[in-house]
Amino acid sequence: MLERIKLTDLHSKVMTAEESAKIFENGMTVGSSGFTRGGDSKVVLKALAERAKTEELKVTLITGASLGHDTDAALAENGALTKRLPFQVDTTLRKNINAGNVLFIDQHLGETAEHILNGQFKIDVAVIEVAEILEDGSVVPTTSVGNNVDIAASADKIILEVNTAIPTAIRGMHDIYKVEDYGSRTAINITACDTKIGSDVIKLDPSKIEAIVFHDITDMAGDIVPADEATAGIAKHIVTFFENEVEAGRLTKELMPLQCGIGKVANAVLGGLEHSNFENLVMYSEVLQDSTFDLIDSGKMDFASASSMTVSQECYNRVMNNLDFYKDKVVLRPQAISNSCEVIRRLGIIGINTSLECDIYGNVNSTHVTGTHMMNGIGGSGDFARNAYISIFVTASIAKGGNISSIVPMVSHHDHTEHDVDIIVTEQGLADLRGLAPRERAIEIINNCVHPEYKEELMSYFERACAERGGQTPHILEEAFSWHTRLKQTGSMKKVEAETLVG
Amino acid sequence: MLERIKLTDLHSKVMTAEESAKIFENGMTVGSSGFTRGGDSKVVLKALAERAKTEELKVTLITGASLGHDTDAALAENGALTKRLPFQVDTTLRKNINAGNVLFIDQHLGETAEHILNGQFKIDVAVIEVAEILEDGSVVPTTSVGNNVDIAASADKIILEVNTAIPTAIRGMHDIYKVEDYGSRTAINITACDTKIGSDVIKLDPSKIEAIVFHDITDMAGDIVPADEATAGIAKHIVTFFENEVEAGRLTKELMPLQCGIGKVANAVLGGLEHSNFENLVMYSEVLQDSTFDLIDSGKMDFASASSMTVSQECYNRVMNNLDFYKDKVVLRPQAISNSCEVIRRLGIIGINTSLECDIYGNVNSTHVTGTHMMNGIGGSGDFARNAYISIFVTASIAKGGNISSIVPMVSHHDHTEHDVDIIVTEQGLADLRGLAPRERAIEIINNCVHPEYKEELMSYFERACAERGGQTPHILEEAFSWHTRLKQTGSMKKVEAETLVG
Structure with a gap:
């Protein structure tokens, strides 16, 4: 020793x-x-x-x-x-x-x-x-x-x-x-x-x-949560989006340096890239999960930069037993550098982060359940979203068996404002908000990302907000959190028969 | 020609x-x-x-x-x-x-x-x-x-x-x-x-x-709005804060490069520096107003960088007639550079920007009247606030003859989240939020910045939110916009006798 x-x-x-x-x-x-x-x-x-x-x-x-x-x-x-x-x-x-x-x-x-x-x-x-x-x-x-x-x-x-x-x-x-x-x-x-x-x-x-x-205690192994229907759907929409961007000449097959938040969506997206036509990929992220090492092993990814690695026991062993190989493919940096605004903007990163809820204008809540209770924290999502080449936020369209819609009239806590959110993806679809004004963003998000169960009511909210209040960002403030209030009162955001929105 | x-x-x-x-x-x-x-x-x-x-x-x-x-x-x-x-x-x-x-x-x-x-x-x-x-x-x-x-x-x-x-x-x-x-x-x-x-x-x-x-049309002259009691008070609090920071060893007499939004508060703050002990000041901002050229003329400021100058007719003439002098003291850059996250973070800027309203946790609305109607736009405030050494937001504590409190339970639109707001200043006082968690921030803001007319009710909201809901960021969502609703209904955010908060 x-x-x-x-x-x-x-x-x-x-x-x-x-x-x-x-x-x-x-x-x-x-x-x-x-x-x-x-x-x-x-x-x-x-x-x-x-x-x-x-x-x-x-x-x-x-x-x-x-x-x-x-x-x-x-x-x-x-x-x-x-x-x-x-x-x-x-x-x-x-x-x-x-x-x-x-x-x-x-x-x-x-x-x-x-x-x-x-x-x-x-x-x-x-x-x-x-x-x-x-x-x-x-x-x-x-x-x-x-x-x-x-x-x-x-x-x-x-x-x-x-x-x-x-x-x-x-x-x-x-x-x-x-x-x-x-x-x-x-x-x-x-x-x-x-x-x-x-x-x-x-x-x-x-x-x-x-x-x-x-x-001689090893890091606690990361959880490997297999992709479910929602995460697989989200991953598919993102890969299709990338393909369309290549078609349009705004991306190449190498894409741009990728950043992924941790969790099953990130793993699903990176997994999706393994079976795609993209190649010579690189990452500039904060945490590396198994999926990064899998992409390196399969030859799809040339290099990955981060501040930390959090992987399964199997992957941990693989890396530790092949350090000479991975040292040429991976670098770990101080988080002031992995998450540096300067480097992120210079490199032109595609940032993929998870949201708890989004609203119709593309504001994102990453942290606060019902607007009050901390889940984990904003982490590096803001460092990347603000300065990214393309800033993507993902969420399943519903949670708690459908009792929660992840797209709401107004997020109950703001971590990322509409300025920093280019793309929102749910398993329902992808909303491309680039170059759109708030009223256009609302229509794009409602049409593409909202679960069918909540779509009509959300469009109704938006239309009434435009008609009754107007403005750059139409809202009916006394109804903006009515879905959250309903959830608290009834256990579900779903509209009860004969219930008014305000109730 | x-x-x-x-x-x-x-x-x-x-x-x-x-x-x-x-x-x-x-x-x-x-x-x-x-x-x-x-x-x-x-x-x-x-x-x-x-x-x-x-x-x-x-x-x-x-x-x-x-x-x-x-x-x-x-x-x-x-x-x-x-x-x-x-x-x-x-x-x-x-x-x-x-x-x-x-x-x-x-x-x-x-x-x-x-x-x-x-x-x-x-x-x-x-x-x-x-x-x-x-x-x-x-x-x-x-x-x-x-x-x-x-x-x-x-x-x-x-x-x-x-x-x-x-x-x-x-x-x-x-x-x-x-x-x-x-x-x-x-x-x-x-x-x-x-x-x-x-x-x-x-x-x-x-x-x-x-x-x-x-x-041969000159730029439209900028309005010179003289400091009123509120802006003079705000400027005084900021200068005192700077003096205390020098005392504490966190700033020097040269301060750090200054950024000021445009308008009368910015002019008042920079005016306040003219009669201070600070010296060899520099600016790294987006717009230069008369006050910058006054500081240069008085020898207090060595250099100013921005993307534009918007000055009075008198100042315009002064600059145009003395270009050889000012060319050594002033530079105008593309706004991608004056507002570059990279440069702002590297230089360590003191950013001073104006808010329409702030909330008890330090979130800032810079743009939307009653949460819906656009005033001007976020401008460069986000570029500076996110990456500043010290990010300061200023507002008079009340507006419309006291019918509006600029500090509210929750801002009706989020331009800057609490992460990007270090200091809030009203004519009532200054809240130093650095190193504080949300519940600490609320007490600091309510005690220092809120107009006496609204202080008690705001503290009551915060205390009830802590007691009834709890969380990292306690809120009673169905009351969060009650002051805005009351303003819409009664023309004032002031509590009417016997009125409940929800009304």
Whole structure:
């Protein structure tokens, strides 16, 4: 094990997770590695949670994105969190957030590093998973980079988790570039998905390293949810759209660099590309799932850039056993770079993200169930949607057995405004909103994306809004949330016989 | 006059505006210069409007931003517009947009050029105001650059308006850089407000120039609205905030590059800086008003970058008579560059923009009166707010003699989501939302920004929303627009005695 600490002065810092957790103090701001399930803290944050069981120990926790291994659950359950940012997916934490017990900052994933750089947050202790510590104290990251670079730079003290389950041959899979301080910043000179502009290691100040903890726990495996009828339908519409764009001369067979949110729709879309005529594909995304590695293996995809990988156990093993092969095809970057507005706009990305609900004008709610309750967070969807070449949002047209329409008169929470939404796709069809004004967008969305059960009522809402109120974006404000209110009152958005819309 | 056309082959193209307007055909997409009142088409679009009086001649019109000289009014009145983008401020056009007679695409000003580059819009005829045409057909812009570069590049035919009221000595005040096509794009290498990366002229294909029209009409003068009690109060709060940030070590006396929306608040804030201790200020904005030139003259400001200047007649004369002086202090750029996400984030800009209404969580409505009717457009506010170092939104706390509260339970239209809003300022005070979760944001906004008349009811709404509904962003959806409904029904958002909130 100790051969993974090349800077031998640090051998004396090796301790157990429990010992290392004594560094934490009540009220501290802790920064941790972890982006989705990749490269998260496996033992130190758990030890923090354990301490919080018996003593007053509450921290602000800043990560890359969500964590695996139920760490967020343990922290939330034991009251260890005052504030959490910028993303989470944990059921227990979610409950605590929505109950107001944990303050959650839902943040564009590309901006967290900026908020550390501009002084909004100062890290007291950083917890970073690494594969190896080099002679100069630099560290080799594991399966994600996340906000590690800026968290480590800002931290007063650093705890390293050395994960011996990760082969040291992973070195070379990362491109570590630190966004410069304001005033001396230059361009982030990435001009293609495979451009490397940085180092293969994270530079650290070794004197900040207060503890080193060994473990051999692999990332929690990603769920592979097979495509259902809705996701398969959505994938088909998107592939057809791409084919039509090639026909129209606005895309080539290489498409443009792809970004996909995580989940079954993303897997279905990328799976759809495997059996298409597109070729030499590339990705510039934030998380890589199995489907990316499958596209690489099948020869359809040349290169993929992201900040993290979250894959099944099978895929994980495949990658770890063939690191030399994948190192030429995959790069993991800090999320300030994977989600950089500058790079995204320059490369001209096709962004595919999931929405909870959309409205008739193309505004998107990605986060808030019934407008109030946090699901996961906006993640990187805003970084990509705002700056994409084509910004696509997908959702099944209905949910809860048809009791919820995912297309509503007005979204109950706005994450993405109509300005940032080019295409909406449901299994019903695809609405191409490019170059359309709001009243045109409404007709396109209602005609193409809405489930038949809700179509007539939604068109009626739009027509009455135009006739009775008018304006650039016609709405009848007192009815705008009537579907949500009905859902709350009756358990369904469906119109009950003889019910008025306002009821 | 003809000495302004150095490419003598083009002398034969000189004609009247009326003659040039014969080039337009029904259904065409026309691109025109003009950003606010600066450098707009003075005579050719008017001639187009005149033709539309008597014949079926409807076009899509794409400009930089709004136009002066009531050109938009003439076009709208005569039915010459099918579609208009990306911004407008005209009363007559606004009426036609809100009546559904003209389709309006309200667009981030930094993105219009992208939509031309990615094929969403193809320009048939471009109308560009210039100061001079050089030997190779290149042209010297006037008081704005706007979208001229990409409009001219996309156009099949070009009509030039040579404005002899603009001294040819204006050459050198512009920095013309064309964003490259996707696939071959490199960084936009601006690292300071005064970096120049392009040419001092716009390169044109002379064979596209079909008509040249002379005129000597100056830009319509900008309105100088003196600061009132509310704007003076807002300016004072912002200056105090800056002073506190310097004290806290997060800003220096040079601040960061400033961006100000147009209007009296912007003038008041910049005016406030004139009598402050800040120095060596710089601007990276989209429009320069009198206040910028005043700051330059008083020695407080070193440099200002924008896409346009819209100033009073006095200031206009001052600039035109001292071009050699101002050319070293001011640069006008394409709006794809002045409003580039890449440059804005790199420079770390303090963005100050105006809102129509804000809500308790810090979402901002910049555009839609009562959620439906377009005022002007989102303009560049989103380009700056999303990528700013500090994103500030300002509004008087009340409007219409107190019958409207500018802070409401939920904004009736979302232009900027809470993610992109750091600071809200009214004459009542300043809410610093950095690092706060939604429930914290609500308390900060209600306590600091709301007019006393509305404070108690708004806090009651928030507290009831927390207690009755809970969640990350507590709302009572069926009450969220109750203030707007009450305004519609009673002419005031004020609570009537014995009225329930739902009423």
